[in-house]
Amino acid sequence: MLDQPATPIRxxxxxxxxxAGNLGRELRPRLKAYCRTLRLSHRAPFGEAGPGxxxxxxxxxxxxxxxxxxxxxxxxxHMGGVSTEQPWERILPSNIVGMVNLYEAARRQxxxxxxxxxxxxxxxxxxxxxxxxxxxxVRPDGFYGLSKAFGENLAQLYWxxxxxxxxxxxxxxxxxxxxxxxxxxxxxxxDDTERLIVAALTAPVVGHSIIYGFSDNRTRFWDxxxxxxxxxRPKDSADVFRAEVEARQPVLDRHDxxxxxxxxxxxxxxxxx
Ligand code: 15L
Numbered sequence: 001m002l003d004q005p006a007t008p009i010r011x012x013x014x015x016x017x018x019x020a021g022n023l024g025r026e027l028r029p030r031l032k033a034y035c036r037t038l039r040l041s042h043r044a045p046f047g048e049a050g051p052g053x054x055x056x057x058x059x060x061x062x063x064x065x066x067x068x069x070x071x072x073x074x075x076x077x078h079m080g081g082v083s084t085e086q087p088w089e090r091i092l093p094s095n096i097v098g099m100v101n102l103y104e105a106a107r108r109q110x111x112x113x114x115x116x117x118x119x120x121x122x123x124x125x126x127x128x129x130x131x132x133x134x135x136x137x138v139r140p141d142g143f144y145g146l147s148k149a150f151g152e153n154l155a156q157l158y159w160x161x162x163x164x165x166x167x168x169x170x171x172x173x174x175x176x177x178x179x180x181x182x183x184x185x186x187x188x189x190x191d192d193t194e195r196l197i198v199a200a201l202t203a204p205v206v207g208h209s210i211i212y213g214f215s216d217n218r219t220r221f222w223d224x225x226x227x228x229x230x231x232x233r234p235k236d237s238a239d240v241f242r243a244e245v246e247a248r249q250p251v252l253d254r255h256d257x258x259x260x261x262x263x264x265x266x267x268x269x270x271x272x273x
Contacts, residue, residue, distance in 0.1 A: 018080030060098025121145030124263020141263035142270030
C-alpha cells in the first residue's frame, strides 16, 4: 500500500468487482483508503465484510443481479471476469455478456465512470520489437484478448451514446515481481497499479481513454503518450529485478512465438492451439 493515499479524494461508495481474484485481493485494502464504503463483489461467496466494506454476490452473467450491484455507487473498478486465455464457453458469459450487463446497469443506475481492467493481450500479436500506442489497431492474441477488445469497444459505445466515462487499463503484468524476461517490459508493481487506478478514477475528463499499465521499466513495448491526460506517473521499475531474472533465463529461443510476440505464452494458447 502507498504510505500516503495517491490523492486525498473520498468517494462515497466505490465498487470493486472480481475481489476474489489475485489483483482484486491486492486492491481491496488499497481502494478502501479512497472511499467511505467499498462495495465488493464476486460471483460466489468469498468471506466477511470488514469495516467500511459491504459484500454483494453477483454473477456478471445475471443482468438483474448486476443492476442491483451498481445501485448507489459513484464509480466502478471492474476487475471481474475471466483474466486468462480460456475456452470461449467460459469467456462468453463473463467477458462479453457480463460486460453488456455491467454497462447497461451503469446506464440505468447513472454511474458516471468505470475503470475497466482490459489487458495488454488486446495487442498481444504485435512483436516485441515494436512499440505500440493506444491509438494503434488492436491485434488480440486469443479469445481472452478479443473479449477485452470487445469490452473497450463497448466502453466507447457507452461514452459516445450515454456519456458514461471509462478508462480502459491495458494492464501488463501486475504481480509482486516479474516472473520472466518478458515481464521486465510488461511488469507493473502493485503500488503503481494503485497509482494508475487512482489516476483513472480522478482525472477530471477522460471520455473513453485507453492506457497501458506498466511500471517505469527500461525496456517497454508501449507508449502511453496519447493517455498523458490521465496523469499516471509510475514510480517503480522492473529493473531492480533484471539481473536476477536474466540469470534465471539466460538464453531465449528467438523462434519461439512466446519470445517473438508481446503477448508471450498467451499467443500459443488461443483458439486452435
Ligand atoms: C493478463 O491479462 C493476465 O490477467 C495476467 O494473469 C498476466 O498473465 C498478464 O496478462 C500478462 O500478460 O503477463
